[in-house]
Amino acid sequence: MGYNWNWGVLLQPVATGEGATYIGWILHGLMLTAALTFSAWLLALLVGTCFGILRAWPSRLCDAIGATYVSLFRNVPLIVQFFIWFFVVPEVLPTAIGDWIKSITPSTQVFVVSVLALGFFTGARICEQVRAGIAALPDGQTQAAHALGLTLPQAFLLVRAVPLVMLLLWFFLIVPQILRTVFGLSPSVDIRLVSAMVAFVLLESAFFAEIIRAGILGLSKGQFHAAAALGMGRYQAMRYIILPQAFRAMLPIMMTQCIVIFQDTSLVYVISLGDFFRNTVSIGERDGTLVPMLLLAGAVYWVICSGLSGLVRALQKRTAT
């Protein structure tokens, strides 16, 4: 492979001096990741539960407030939210508070911003679970417990945002080496897009596998028995009886996952792939118009994603009957 791996660098001192090594730096980052994940998860649970209760409250206004929160924070990609919390929020707050925020040490500032962004983003998803949990209550305790139990996977959703960045970087570094070796490509061929695709496909297919598994397990044993009793083999039962039902039940979730992927694509920012988001930011940086550009990016994601969400809801209504 043409790449010059230099793991030794990990043990070398950081270029800025201060006596730290690169590995220490990475471990420090890992600690920060853990702290970030945990803090944001707590915040998400808290915020999500509050808004979820609001949404289930028998009052139009409360429901509308909750719905607005969910719509805003669910339909704008996480990384756009990071940028907005970081660059835009201090500007629009009253000058005194804005100045005070800017006076905090930068590292604390970034940490707080990250927790806020992750917390509110994931909170929007948890909110919906809580609402579903409350709505299901009259229909029986089990359903409610089940729906509330779903808040746990939300924690994974949160953790996931970090590994996806890792995956992207890994594939950006490793896949090109393999492809170049196997296909003898010249180093000038740009394969960032392929790297990104591989990372996304691997990650999302793992999710879909779980979704479909749940869909199949959700079918009663009776359907398997009925298919078998008619003389269908395993393959036939799967193909004609089980999967059509599982897919139908899972379609809304699969489409929702698709919206999540759409938002997560903005993470290719980290490998300098010029997607919509990165280019918008580049323009903002070049022209000194970062604030309006970030707001524009958020608005565009919101319009597209909430449109798609509306489609999913319509579909859900149709399959429910």
Next chain:
Amino acid sequence: MIELKSVSKWYQDFQALKDCSVTVGKGEVVIFCGPSGSGKSSLIKLVNGLEDFQSGDILYKGKSIRSRDVRLPELRRRIGMVFQHFELFPHLSVLGNLTIAQQKVLKRDAAEAEHKAMGLLDRVGLRAHAGKYPSQLSGGQQQRVAIARSLSMDPEVMLFDEPTSALDPEMINEVLAVMVELAQEGMTMLCVTHEMGFARQVADRVVFMDAGSIVETGDCAAFFVAPRSERARDFLGKLLR
């Protein structure tokens, strides 16, 4: 036609069936009854291999269903089964429910399968509902579709596992009427049911089960008039009250 020879079955370490032996001849109608949890469903599902057993043997037309050259799907398409909760395929229309296995398992062409299906729907009085989906039918109608679906495979034997116990009382008779007709045409039937009126009308024999064992097997008339075992007397007493 079907012979169970001292069959025992365990779910993990719980013994659900103990040494059960029953013989069902061609054209016979045998009723299985007994308290909840006595193993009726487990026993009847052994016959078409939906559940397996650990000791004993089951012969179908004189041949062990465990012998190497018996393929389970092949066996099952000869044995129809009707379930307590109907188990119609919700994503298929009534007609689709009746044709899918004919086409995919028996390889009948679409026209032939449809012709057969419509004939059977006529027979259970549901021709007008062919285009509907299962969720649009009443429980009694769904169960009649389920019976028609089994019959579409031209079975040699029919298994019924409490076919009317999930139905409202006013719908029970429409399902029993179809079953009586089947019995009178000479179908071999194994029925788990507590419908004693139905049993009296068509059953050749009654098998009474309790706690995984066959307690009593008897001629239908004799069983109802004078059950030999204490437990059967108890059970019948509760049923009639």
